[in-house]
Amino acid sequence: MKREKSVHPKADALYINKLNKIKVLGLIRETGPVSRANIVKVSGLSAPTVTRIVDGLIHDEKLVVEVGMGSSSGGRPPLLIKFNGEQNYVIGIDLGATFTRGALSNLDGKFIKEIRIPTRLESGFNAIMEDLSDLINRLSIGNTRVRKQRIFGVGIAVAGLINKRENLVEYSPDFDWYNVDILIALEKSIEFPVIFDNVTRLMALGELSYGAGQKLQNFICVNVGYGIGAGIIVDGKLLMGADGFAGEFGHITVETDSDIQCSCKKYGCLEALASGRAIALTARSRLARGQSSLLVELCEGDVDKVTAKMVADAARNGDELARNVFYRAMEYIGIGISNLANIFNPELVTIGGGVSLAGDIFFDNIRKSVDKNIMQPTSRKVEILPVAFGENAALMGAFALILHRVLNLDI
Amino acid sequence: MKREKSVHPKADALYINKLNKIKVLGLIRETGPVSRANIVKVSGLSAPTVTRIVDGLIHDEKLVVEVGMGSSSGGRPPLLIKFNGEQNYVIGIDLGATFTRGALSNLDGKFIKEIRIPTRLESGFNAIMEDLSDLINRLSIGNTRVRKQRIFGVGIAVAGLINKRENLVEYSPDFDWYNVDILIALEKSIEFPVIFDNVTRLMALGELSYGAGQKLQNFICVNVGYGIGAGIIVDGKLLMGADGFAGEFGHITVETDSDIQCSCKKYGCLEALASGRAIALTARSRLARGQSSLLVELCEGDVDKVTAKMVADAARNGDELARNVFYRAMEYIGIGISNLANIFNPELVTIGGGVSLAGDIFFDNIRKSVDKNIMQPTSRKVEILPVAFGENAALMGAFALILHRVLNLDI
DNA sequence: AAACTTTCTAAAGTTATGTAATTTATTTGA
DNA sequence: TCAAATAAATTACATAACTTTAGAAAGTTT
Structure with missing residues (x-):
């Protein structure tokens, strides 16, 4: 199974839109409450385009919200918008050899709920996967303000060699796992998309997204x-x-x-x-x-x-x-x-x-x-x-893993 | 001088066209004589789009030529096209401590003319730049079949630390150079675009493009x-x-x-x-x-x-x-x-x-x-x-440097 | 020679962008 | 106080590149 030579995807009108949407969303996320006019200036896109894209992000994706008016500088005051991190959620898991930590967080990286359980290292892969599935389900329910539909997915940080081609944990010395398939193990009981990666890479990804x-x-x-x-x-x-x-x-x-x-x-x-x-x-x-x-x-x-x-x-x-x-x-x-x-x-x-x-x-x-x-x-x-995030670094990375998927940050 | 955070450029109609043009040109270059119909299949683009893009590459950029008919498989026979490497040229320079080698080559990497001169290491930067400028001019004239307008540029491989932000050779132990500016030194006497980079990186680029x-x-x-x-x-x-x-x-x-x-x-x-x-x-x-x-x-x-x-x-x-x-x-x-x-x-x-x-x-x-x-x-x-190219590796890399620029391979 | 295949092109329709004009809401100044 | 100026956001229209559909071109097969 060879990886395809990476070529740009077919470029058509929808692709332009996707690219610009990502760009606008990125700017909104980075520059906090910001006006459409401001996005026009830094993005280089035209004002009508920005308006239309922002409308979509507000009403379709619901990833952006209006937060009121800014102060006028001698004209119509700007309507400020910001990334809707607070009403969109991710679950992050730091699967360690001694403890498994899980957290429900909003897309701004703020923890809503956190659970920590001992890892039953000796009980083997299946037992650990069962615990994990329980943990995820406990995180995803019981909070009335968090609508399940707005949980974008579960990111899992694992210590070990991850084979990205096959989506397997090829070898984990800590767990003594060889070629285990986390996704298959969880897909029956978890209704969210699940992605995992090496814990250290995720720390870097967390630093990239939030630090x-x-x-x-x-x-x-x-x-x-x-x-x-x-x-x-x-x-x-x-x-x-x-x-x-x-x-x-x-x-x-x-x-x-x-x-x-x-x-x-x-x-x-x-x-x-x-x-x-x-x-x-x-x-x-x-x-x-x-x-x-x-x-x-x-x-x-x-x-x-x-x-x-x-x-x-x-x-x-x-x-x-x-x-x-x-x-x-x-x-x-x-x-x-x-x-x-x-x-x-x-x-x-x-x-x-x-x-x-x-x-x-x-x-x-x-x-x-x-x-x-x-x-x-x-x-x-x-x-x-x-x-930036001390012992939460791996969790932040797990959040970022899903965030990247949601925002399509890697085209 | 900080580098800008790399963002996708503004995506509009022209940008998708550029993307698709690059894609089509790449396919033509890689798959040799090929029909438009074949490009349609592998690119995922529609047939009219491929026709239009190929027309542009043939008549405007002159980077593609028709090479005759293929054999029919029960229908209209395909018109084969290929990358026009033979009528487009680059100059590559391998600036070594003992010898300076220069070559005029076509875009397929085939040498047309090659000159090798001793490097006057002791005479200092300016003398070497003068020799280099002579060398480049000698390579670019005297061949009636090579039209000067079809020489896309000069790529130079230098041993040393290249500061890409400032476009300087920051330090070269072989030459004892500190922060020398090759581009300024050559711009008076050379009419082609000049690009340079570290010799080892260029070997890799040559391997990427031709090997x-x-x-x-x-x-x-x-x-x-x-x-x-x-x-x-x-x-x-x-x-x-x-x-x-x-x-x-x-x-x-x-x-x-x-x-x-x-x-x-x-x-x-x-x-x-x-x-x-x-x-x-x-x-x-x-x-x-x-x-x-x-x-x-x-x-x-x-x-x-x-x-x-x-x-x-x-x-x-x-x-x-x-x-x-x-x-x-x-x-x-x-x-x-x-x-x-x-x-x-x-x-x-x-x-x-x-x-x-x-x-x-x-x-x-x-x-x-x-x-x-x-x-x-x-x-x-x-x-x-x-x-792949033995002692010509650095020269191939220098060719590739210009080729990349010409083909806009790095968006 | 008629039917079929395959390649390539032309015409029409779609989508997202940009330009220019327009609406909206506030500040400025007579 | 109210019209003019200013800035933000939107609407209307033109443009560019793509796709789909249809058709022409140039062979092979029966």
Whole structure:
């Protein structure tokens, strides 16, 4: 099953209209309450065209509403319109190995209802899908103000390799899934359109739709948690790759002759050296060798309970062992990000995921490493910031996934 | 000077016509002599529309010609048309540190005339620009069959960092140029449109337009010569980055604590460890330490004369030192390519540049390293092949640069 | 030679856009 | 206070490109 060579779709009158509709809707969404006259100015479209398109968006799609009059500047006052985010909804799911979080949100990204359930990891795929289906149904009912018809769909963020050609989760180490079909599993019980994608890519998509992407079109969103991944935005579009596997940033090699094996079986992967799991494992093995450290207290004597968070905490308190381990991991991440930056020339790199919650000790060390390893041709500097939405990043991405589908943002 | 957020241009009747024209022209170019009826089938456009568009391409743009009748399949025989590559021309320049090659070619990529001059590297930017202007003028005259009006422009491939926002060569280590303006330097004496870009990116563009790109839309073209770079094709488009610096593959870090410094001042860059220059330097330093090797004969006793080519030749003949040096370099390149593949999920990686001319010893070792370092989720395998046009790759890219402009391929 | 096929073109109808004129609602100024 | 000026939104009409339908052109088949 080869992907078709991407060609522009057949262009006819309807296609023009669709293009212009998308353009107008995008402008309304971005520039908030705005007059038709203003849209005429920035869109380059003629006034009658804008009027007609806006009418359609108000009465047919119901994605736009009038919000009253603006102030006159010496003539007829403008009728302001805005994106009708508040009366249109999406459901987002962050399917994690320990918890599954679901949220009903309006199209402005505002949470209406949120449910969090433990993930029955051991019970297998079918059990998890049943829980998921319950969760979605619970989110979609019980709120009188949310009309079911205005729920556009369900976006699901999954950790793992997503095969976009076949629409399968090809491999998920966290869940130990191989080629599972989420869509088929849910289609009987869910009446909304369901779309899923890799959690890290969705973080990037969320950032694109609700965060940094409002201004930037080339940036990278890195996830440093139990594993490591990257969502890459090129010219305002998510990088997918030929099969949809793009962004496996955790499995780039940053140490040539490393003897540390990754969960992917390779040696010297960034994920094997710098992920939350790697940080914990490295600290544990050092402790097991008998080195003294604050960590012994933090884990209450049970070395196997040491987590990346503990290592970060101990490092922040000046613990020698923890510092060595944590700083080294940040150096590797900095190298990885520098590599991405040299290849992509992005304007910004945002970082999210559990380990990033360590804060300054995390970002400062990464920035130091990036400064050392990036090729800086001139005064250009790549900004490195936390993701806009913290632990909600994946959910925001799931919203954005549906939003994109609704707004037809990717022609 | 910020780049505008990329929005679809205003869509009106003229715009759909342009879109469809591009589509039809593309189909004609790809499917060779073809009937209007056939274009109707694959394009999805109606027959009258195809007739009208083809008429325009024949009589107005003169980019298409009729080439006679096809054979009937039980009805009126088709009138075959094809892309008029033969009567439309481009000039391509490969501006190298030692030689400058220029070629006049038709739009099918067939060379009409070729000139090669030594590059007066020491004489500075202005002298080189004068030589370049002479070269272009010599290419554009003296052929009675080539009408000057049908020469669409000049594409120039330059080694170095190209700032696309300002249209400058921001930095070229080979030429020691900082922020030079090629367009201004040439505009007085050259009457054709001039466009330039990074040599490696152009190799990729050439591959896209005349080589692998006929079938693939996601691939990477790596250049391993004096330096190392990559041109990356994502969904049929060249990756540029926010400022146009994308593809600095040579400066990704592949060895964390390396003490080998790169020309970019960093340590552990791929280019510092595996470029032609690096291979030669490493071999020289080993020889200087007194290790015995075939290389001593090949360089006729003068260690400073050792080149990457000699190292490859000696390695091919079983020389121990040369093998160690060359194989190690290939291992690094394989790691670099694996990193690219993990991030981009391409269908193909092609490799060109001086060092790649070493042939099997080059490709076999790289493939071995890639097999070791790439994350292979399933049976998927990234193909690694030589570039389609060998030492002409950069010229083909320069042609493609103009071709793209002419055909408006990037809306 | 008549009927059938296939290719290409012409005429008429559709759709969405743009231009120009018009309506609407407010501010400005005599 | 009320007409003139100004700005926003709409209506009416012209335009451009597409599609559908119909038909002409140029072969093959029976």
